[in-house]
Amino acid sequence: MAIKNNHKPAVKNMNDVARLAGVSNATVSRVMADKPHVRPEVRERVWKAVQELGYRPNRVARSLRAQTSRIIGLIISDIQNPFFTSVVRAIEDVAHQQGFSIILCNSDEDPSKEQLYLDLMHDENVAGIILCPTREDNANLQKYPLDSIPLVTLDRRLINIDTDGILLDNIESTRAMVKHLVTNGYQRIGAVIGTSDFTTGRERREGYVMALATHGIPFQPELLIQVSPKEAEGYRATEQLLGLSEPPTAIFAGNNLLTLGALKAIRAHHLRIPQDVALAGFDEMPWSSLVEPGITVVEQPTYELGRTAAEVLLRRLETPARPTREVVLKGKLILRESSRSIA
């Protein structure tokens, strides 16, 4: 059953409130913004009028006048990647708590799409931006003076620009994971990692290389494959490793999609984990513990990453002049059957 209402919706504005309260709109504005210099009794009269009319300030008008909104722009690679899912959730939670909303954009790792979205953020007058950059060296960003729109980077670093950033301790996490594999008796360790275009890929590579060095294992170039962080690429790269004349006895996969691809490739080759080849991945996923055997992973504190990004951004909005800072969060090893010792 339809409810139709063809009257113009009686949305009230500040003048309506002013009229009802018998004051000027300036006074209403002062009251709503909780500014001083209003007699308590007038203040009360205004609030009563607000209640009575069900007045809600128009955020668009406010934004036009104030040259800033209560909207945070969020540009990530892809909301379908579970890594971002809880990052986004965290950001929305924190933002909402402070009266901010988020505009969500998927860049798909495409710099031109990122560019478009950055322009959009500018056009929409957002209060700030949380960005997972497609490139470290981002010319797009030079266009906008940072003083006009605060920016916080997430997961990846940006060079040549001084911004707040939230990162995972990729080097240390990867080192710890590789060390774990070595400790469990694996010496010939393959790695499928994202390309070095990104902070994450480069750092995880670095962690891998450092760990080998620490344990006196010579670095073998054919055991390290860097690809675009997608499932299909992880699959392909793993096949390549398994096809080596002397294949690795363990494989480290550098993100959730790569881990999934690696798992599928190993299964397709009917190899047993960890007897034929051990597997260690990045990112805890719902399925990490469900598959047989359970997969050992570096768990990223995804919710924390998002929460921190939002908090840092909001703090900057309060205090624009504070020094920028980089927050580095620690990953956590979750050890499961896929990497157990078979000695």
Place this chain on the structure above:
Amino acid sequence: MAIKNNHKPAVKNMNDVARLAGVSNATVSRVMADKPHVRPEVRERVWKAVQELGYRPNRVARSLRAQTSRIIGLIISDIQNPFFTSVVRAIEDVAHQQGFSIILCNSDEDPSKEQLYLDLMHDENVAGIILCPTREDNANLQKYPLDSIPLVTLDRRLINIDTDGILLDNIESTRAMVKHLVTNGYQRIGAVIGTSDFTTGRERREGYVMALATHGIPFQPELLIQVSPKEAEGYRATEQLLGLSEPPTAIFAGNNLLTLGALKAIRAHHLRIPQDVALAGFDEMPWSSLVEPGITVVEQPTYELGRTAAEVLLRRLETPARPTREVVLKGKLILRESSRSIA
């Protein structure tokens, strides 16, 4: 190395363009909006000025003046639920293509949060709203005349309000799944389904009951448990089913989280799937095919659902008067080992 820029950012406005092109701002507006009544040569002059200054229209001013924006409000239960993840992605894709952006909100199934977000949408002057309602009978929505903000519901229906809606064919999908179980020799079929407060729960219940009737299997109240659609509840309900003096030989779980809970509960009881108890779930998940045995599920066309919702909304924005309509998409059975015949 920091780049500092303390000059006021030289953001250009329409007057700057007008001045440079030697016309009035009205003409600039006409050109930008691609309106008629501008001499081609003037049009070109204006575009050149726009290019030269790098002018970008201010969306906030436009929104204030036009009383509508290019923003779509999206209110879902929780972006962390994989069901919504691809729904949201689809909506953003379609919206972006048409020059719209999305504001993302998580209601957490909480009507008061939903209410807050609806108010926000109103305050932000959104062009339209895509909503997965927390309640069928939604008093919140009566507040806003639908003529002012077009609304499209997703996944769940809204009663007493005549809106566009995108739904899955829950009854038919569930019927087909239960029929499949019966065909494979299962007679004592338990069901863990969402509560009947939601369209989805009620319809899936209905499909379950109808399927039993069709096959002449008497309905046993103790075999049907309706709970809040969360993993923990799915776990609990499954335990309850398994603890019956005469437990079911197959279990149907009515959404992705319930399926996950059911799987974990069955495993915790060290029962074999499908020999001890078969399992059929709802929603295709990354892990459905990875676990052993693979889980039979009803796959929802989640991306399609989102895409359709966005398309229907955008079409309504173009043609506000068009009759409302309900689009019902079909689910698809994906048959795996978890429900194979053990006869």
Place this chain on the structure above:
DNA sequence: TTGAAAGCGCTAACAA
């Protein structure tokens, strides 16, 4: 303590 009025950047009605 309060109000009048300017103006954020844009669109559109009306005038020329």
Place this chain on the structure above:
DNA sequence: TTGTTAGCGCTTTCAA
């Protein structure tokens, strides 16, 4: 075909 101008609803300066 083009320009002038009045707002959209709000904040804020300045004056009273």
